[in-house]
Amino acid sequence: MAHRETHRVDRIGWLRAAVLGANDGLVSTASLVVGVAAAAADHGSILVAGVAGLAAGAMSMAAGEYVSVSSQSDTEKADLAREASELAGDHDAEMRELAGIYVGRGVAPNLAAEVARQMMAHDALGAHARDELGISEITTARPIQAALTSAVTFSAGAALPLIVAAVAPLAGLALWVAGSALIGLVVLGVLGARTGGAPIGRSVVRVAFWGALAMAITAGVGRLFGVAA
Template sequence: MPRSHAPSRRHAERHRTQRVGWLRAAVLGANDGIVSVAGVVVGVAASGASAQVVLATGVAAVVAGAMSMAAGEYVSVQSQADTEAADLAIERQELASEPRLEQEELAHIYVQRGLSPALARQVADELTAHDALAAHARDELGITESLRARPLQAALSSAAAFAVGAALPIGAALLAPLERVTLATTVVTLAGLLLSGGAAAWLGGAPVLRGALRVGFWGALAMAASHAIGGLFHVAV
């Protein structure tokens, strides 16, 4: 007797592309919060400013930076969302006016991806009958639900991550003696950047060490530049 096979349960798959929308904004925000605020703190401290001025400047940089990151991410991603909406509107109109040509276009796409003409036409027919706009959005325009532009999500992720990242140099400036602010901020910031870069690489499926060193290098370079510029204006405030 032929062996009967019970239907296998569908295995759950966890893909990292679903994190792209918020992960990119969060990583950018966190790294920018650490580097930019640390640069401000180190630069102002190197100029000979008092502890109160260093702290006030750092807090002001956190507020301004978080708002700037949120606004920048929202405007940028909203532009992408507007473009997607405009393309979908065009596609919707073409499907209404020339459905047969659109169906042939879909079949041609599948032939280019390796299907035989007969199978490509069958796939195009069935997907068109199911949801023509979704099929064209995915396979012609490259718009998928997991990668759709989400402006508000990007803005909130970026601003929150900026504030969290900026807490490291602010905390170092607050707790360290004035003569040690530069050293403390540098050490804490580099540690935070290494952790941030490594965590971002791990979440994205990239090599952790490479991601950590890449972020740490550019952060160290930014702080060195800020310290050098601050030293040019060595005045007591």
């Protein structure tokens, strides 16, 4: 019977952007709505502030992820170009370097030299990219994917507090939004943990704590300025 294993590390690229986007959209929009509501604003002003926060946040997340991941991609490409140049300049030295890496990982010297020879005969640049530079198909930067994932998931996360704010009575709007946001954060924590294979309890506590703290701080700021007005 074939031995099958299920690993989740191949999901780390899009999972990171998705979890970050959804959490940020939910927390930042809920906090904004709670803060404006605490300042005793009217229903229309609260919704306008929330929608503006969604649009600005989604664009900011997309732009930030694209710039950040593009910088990573540029660095990877520069390292690969440098490695390709070194391989063209002194192939034997690069083979010894690769063998040394395998020896450092516990492979016997003679076997390490043979493995390095075969690996470089198959794909010299790929072998050095993976074993020397730590660049693989799993970890390769994908700017467009990260940007789109962040924008879409931010908008999805921000939709919950906006929907609740639209239907909740003004008198208890802040409490309705805060409560629904905490429930949403718990759900996101569970989904993120299950998708990534991480402990569920730790993930839930982490996202719920920081979400509650953000909403409490913005509510305090909104109440302070609302009273001052």
